[in-house]
Amino acid sequence: MAHALVLGAGMVGVSTALALQAHGKDVVLVDKSKPGSETSYGNAGAIQAEAVEPYPIPLDMASLLKIVAGSDNAVHYHLNALLPNFGPLFHYFRNSFPARHKVISKQYARLIGQAIDDHADLIQGSRSEALITRNGMRRAHRSQKSLDVVVAQAEYMQREYGVLFRIEDGAALHRAEPELKTSLAGAIHWTDSWSVSDPGGLVKSYAALFAERGGIIVEGDAMTLSKSSSAWTVETSEGRQSVEHAVIALGPWAMEMLPRLGYRNPLFLKRGYHLHFAWPKGKNLTFPQAPMMDVANAVVISATEFGVRICSGAEIARRDAPPDPRQLYRGIEAVKELYELGPAVESTPWVGNRPCMPDMLPMVGKAPGQKNLWFNFGHGHQGFTLGPTTGRLLAEEMIGGLVPQSALAPDGRISRLRK
Numbered sequence: 422m423a424h425a426l427v428l429g430a431g432m433v434g435v436s437t438a439l440a441l442q443a444h445g446k447d448v449v450l451v452d453k454s455k456p457g458s459e460t461s462y463g464n465a466g467a468i469q470a471e472a473v474e475p476y477p478i479p480l481d482m483a484s485l486l487k488i489v490a491g492s493d494n495a496v497h498y499h500l501n502a503l504l505p506n507f508g509p510l511f512h513y514f515r516n517s518f519p520a521r522h523k524v525i526s527k528q529y530a531r532l533i534g535q536a537i538d539d540h541a542d543l544i545q546g547s548r549s550e551a552l553i554t555r556n557g558m559r560r561a562h563r564s565q566k567s568l569d570v571v572v573a574q575a576e577y578m579q580r581e582y583g584v585l586f587r588i589e590d591g592a593a594l595h596r597a598e599p600e601l602k603t604s605l606a607g608a609i610h611w612t613d614s615w616s617v618s619d620p621g622g623l624v625k626s627y628a629a630l631f632a633e634r635g636g637i638i639v640e641g642d643a644m645t646l647s648k649s650s651s652a653w654t655v656e657t658s659e660g661r662q663s664v665e666h667a668v669i670a671l672g673p674w675a676m677e678m679l680p681r682l683g684y685r686n687p688l689f690l691k692r693g694y695h696l697h698f699a700w701p702k703g704k705n706l707t708f709p710q711a712p713m714m715d716v717a718n719a720v721v722i723s724a725t726e727f728g729v730r731i732c733s734g735a736e737i738a739r740r741d742a743p744p745d746p747r748q749l750y751r752g753i754e755a756v757k758e759l760y761e762l763g764p765a766v767e768s769t770p771w772v773g774n775r776p777c778m779p780d781m782l783p784m785v786g787k788a789p790g791q792k793n794l795w796f797n798f799g800h801g802h803q804g805f806t807l808g809p810t811t812g813r814l815l816a817e818e819m820i821g822g823l824v825p826q827s828a829l830a831p832d833g834r835i836s837r838l839r840k
Contacts, residue, residue, distance in 0.1 A: 423447040425819070426653055426664040428643040428678075429798075430454070431461035432808035434670035435627045437797050439543065440809075440816035441668075442636055449662050450631065451641040451655055457624025460672045463695055463773040464805045465721040465732045466620045467558055467712045468540050471611035472803055473530035473582040475781035476735075477517035495719035497748045498737040506737060509689040512779035525781050528828045530582045532783075532810050537615065539809035544623075547630040552623050556711035558614040561594065563717045565606045571716075575609050585612050600708040601759055608713070616712050619726045620805060643671055643678060653793065666793040666819065670812075673774035675798040676740075679835075682791070687784070687835050688799060690774040692736035694749040697728035699763030708760060715759065720752030722759075728766045731756055735775070746770045777801040778834075785811045785829040786818055795819060796831050 427438045430452035438450045450456070479485060487493035503510070516525060544553060562568035568588075575586050589597060590607040597610070617623050632638055641657030646667060648654075653667035669675055669682075676688040700706055712723040719734040733749040749770055756762065778784060778799035788794040797815050800807050814829070 423449050423637070423662070423664045425449070425666040425668060426451060426655060426662060427668045427670055428452070428646065428655070429670035429672060429674070430456040430624075430628060430638065431459060431670070431672050432457070432624050432627075432805050433672065433797055433800060433812065434668075434808075435624055435631060436539075436543070436808040436812035437668055437670050437815055438636055438812075439627060439631050439634075440812040441819065442631060442634055444816055444820040446820065447635075447637075448631075449637045449639065449664060450628070451639055451643060451657055451662065453640060453642060455625070456628035456638065457621035460773045460775075461624045461805055461808075462621030463693065463732075463771050464620055465695075465712050465723045465730065466617040466725055467721075467723070467806070468536060468615040468617065469558065469611075469803065469806045470533065470537050470613035470615075471558060471578070471584050471586070472806065473533045473578060473584055474522070474526040475529050475801060475803075477522050477781075478514050480517060493719070494748050494751050495734040496737070497734070497745070499739065499742060499745070502737050502739045502742070505739065506689045509687065509777075509779045510737070513689070513777070513781070516780050522781075528782055532807055533803070534582070535810045536806045537613065539813055540615070540806075543627050543630065543809055547626040549623055549626040552618050552626070554616045554618070554711070556616065557610055557612040558616070558711055559589075559594070559597075559608040559610050559709075559713040560716050561608040561713050562606045563715075567716060568606045568609075571609055586610060587612060597711075598709050598713070600706060600761070602761060603758060605759075610711075614712075616723060618724065622726070643669075643674065644681065646678070646681075648791070648794075666795060668795040668797055668815065669788075670797045672798060672800075672804060673776040675776060675796075682788075682794070684788075684835050687778060688776050689737070689779070690740065691777055691801070692738050692772060692774055694733040694736075694744070694746045694770045694772050695730050696746075696749060696753065696770040697725065697730050697766035699728050699766055701761045701763050715752070715755055718752050718755035719748070720755060722756055729760070729762060740774075744770070744772045746772070775800075775802055776804070780834065782829055783807065783811055784831050784834060785815050786831050789832045789835065796835075
């Protein structure tokens with residue numbers, strides 16, 4: 422019987438499986454889809470060394486009114502999704518106040534600070550160097566006023582967390598990104614972040630490394646997970662798999678699994694969209710040189726193997742709501758002011774969900790009240806960045822009893838339903 426079953430083959434699940442395997446354990450990785458083909462495929466392709474503070478809800482009245490009025494492209498919400506998500510959103514709002522957010526950010530920054538090194542080990546082991554670019558990440562500003570405001574914040578983040586950046590004025594930004602069609606005020610260039618030309622492909626490479634080292638990857642339905650007196654079992658295409666330990670690393674699907682196991686669901690979801698565009702015909706160019714956020718329009722532009730990927734901000738919607746990519750299309754029109762784009766590669770945008778915790782920290786560690794059940798989910802916007810780090814931390818706790826960051830532990834953060 423294998424030692425552990427990891428449910429979910431996104432970046433978090435695959436990285437967790439590799440970390441357990443590195444401790445000499447036999448691991449079975451189970452997902453209904455191929456590794457890296459769901460949420461981990463759809464992000465902007467950045468390993469974000471600069472993302473040391475999780476995204477808070479803005480608290481100033483002007484920003485809140487823009488969100489309510491629908492004029493802030495960073496956030497779009499559906500009225501019928503607010504009541505079902507009221508509890509998690511209210512606690513997220515409370516945790517956005519400066520004193521609490523600062524405490525959370527210190528924990529979060531410790532995770533982010535380990536992410537590059539943890540990815541580097543897996544990139545080397547999986548021979549994935551060709552997918553990686555080390556050009557940092559830019560946040561571009563259209564107005565000098567907007568740029569001046571964030572310079573002070575960037576300086577604070579460098580003092581507080583040691584994150585490196587440079588300020589680029591409009592001329593320096595245009596030299597770095599010569600395909601820009603228009604002049605911008607400038608950018609904050611976070612120099613330590615890495616980018617990935619095929620995010621799903623990197624997860625697949627990590628999964629191939631796991632299989633190469635003897636790991637088992639099978640197609641199966643996580644929702645069939647059950648507990649007997651001595652083992653956890655799940656139904657797969659290869660028959661029933663029985664193991665000693667089970668890890669829930671299902672990303673947004675964790676909110677469906679938790680009630681089945683007797684837990685209240687703590688998660689809420691932020692939807693995101695992307696669409697690819699071909700590079701202009703007749704130009705043998707790849708741009709941007711580093712992932713770039715157009716801050717005024719809350720849209721991220723990155724170069725991938727599929728074309729120019731344009732990614733939207735956050736949408737609060739019911740899980741069963743049909744796609745509503747209005748944020749993305751507004752962002753695309755804004756990007757067309759910056760870059761010449763070829764035709765869209767896909768006919769419809771990709772849509773996926775970011776699994777968010779009200780306290781902004783992923784839930785990593787032993788599940789309360791259950792023997793040999795473990796959690797690794799709730800990474801919000803940074804599952805792709807943090808997967809190898811939280812996978813390693815979970816493995817250290819499971820195998821060695823080490824609990825290096827108790828703020829991530831499920832105890833006290835999730836409530837059992839009364840039977």
